[in-house]
Amino acid sequence: QVQLQESGPRLVKPSQTLSLNCSVSGGSITSGDSYWSWIRQPPGKGLQWIGYINYNQYNPSLSGMTYYNPSLKSRLTISADTSRNQFSLYLSSVTAADTAVYYCARYDSGLFDSWGQGALVAVSS
Amino acid sequence: EIVLTQSPDFQSVTPKEKVTITCRASQSVGSTLHWYRQKPNQSPELLIKFASQSVSGVPSKFSGSGSGTDFTLTISSLEVEDAATYYCHQSSGLPQTFGQGTKVEIK
Numbered sequence: 001q002v003q004l005q006e007s008g009p010r011l012v013k014p015s016q017t018l019s020l021n022c023s024v025s026g027g028s029i030t031s032g033d034s035y036w037s038w039i040r041q042p043p044g045k046g047l048q049w050i051g052y053i054n055y056n057q058y059n060p061s062l063s064g065m066t067y068y069n070p071s072l073k074s075r076l077t078i079s080a081d082t083s084r085n086q087f088s089l090y091l092s093s094v095t096a097a098d099t100a101v102y103y104c105a106r107y108d109s110g111l112f113d114s115w116g117q118g119a120l121v122a123v124s125s
Numbered sequence: 126e127i128v129l130t131q132s133p134d135f136q137s138v139t140p141k142e143k144v145t146i147t148c149r150a151s152q153s154v155g156s157t158l159h160w161y162r163q164k165p166n167q168s169p170e171l172l173i174k175f176a177s178q179s180v181s182g183v184p185s186k187f188s189g190s191g192s193g194t195d196f197t198l199t200i201s202s203l204e205v206e207d208a209a210t211y212y213c214h215q216s217s218g219l220p221q222t223f224g225q226g227t228k229v230e231i232k
Contacts, residue, residue, distance in 0.1 A: 049221035
């Protein structure tokens with residue numbers, strides 16, 4: 001079973017860029033047709049899908065395509081390093097409203113079937 | 126954007142009691158509606174997929190029903206370990222969206 005683990009700075013200053021990595025073990029991010037995802041949860045609130053990047057073993061021409069939540073799209077980049085079997089989140093111009101637990105997850109066959117443990121990132125000066 | 130509205134927001138339940146949570150979609154999502162449980166300070170875990178399909182390793186006390194815009198998650202006999210927040214999620218259209226959550230407390 002695939003396992004995911006978030007890493008990165010847990011404190012970011014306002015207006016700076018939040019960056020997180022997700023390391024995947026137990027399977028390759030380029031196998032199958034999976035979407036490697038980021039989801040966040042502000043303290044005491046619900047879940048918000050941020051976006052994902054797709055790798056499709058069966059149609060490599062589609063691999064690397066990204067899909068973003070329109071509410072974050074202008075500040076968001078999701079990328080992947082297949083050689084290190086990890087993917088990354090970059091969210092620019094952060095404010096206190098971006099303080100949240102950030103989860104990486106695998107989206108496969110229409111649902112999120114594997115999740116990381118989450119990383120609480122605070123935006124504060 | 127497809128909005129998912131869960132009810133109730135909060136439920137206080139005694140052990141062995143039956144629990145029913147509903148999720149209503151702002152437009153039809155067919156059967157692409159899934160349920161997750163999030164225990165305190167843990168990641169969400171998948172309970173039910175595609176409205177009513179069981180998930181390997183999930184106890185049979187969890188069941189789901191519905192299609193289109195109205196869905197239900199049922200816990201047949203609540204246990205103490207089921208104290209959690211439950212979320213529905215639709216994968217019919219982008220952006221992916223979740224319900225606001227239903228917190229289930231043990232009396």
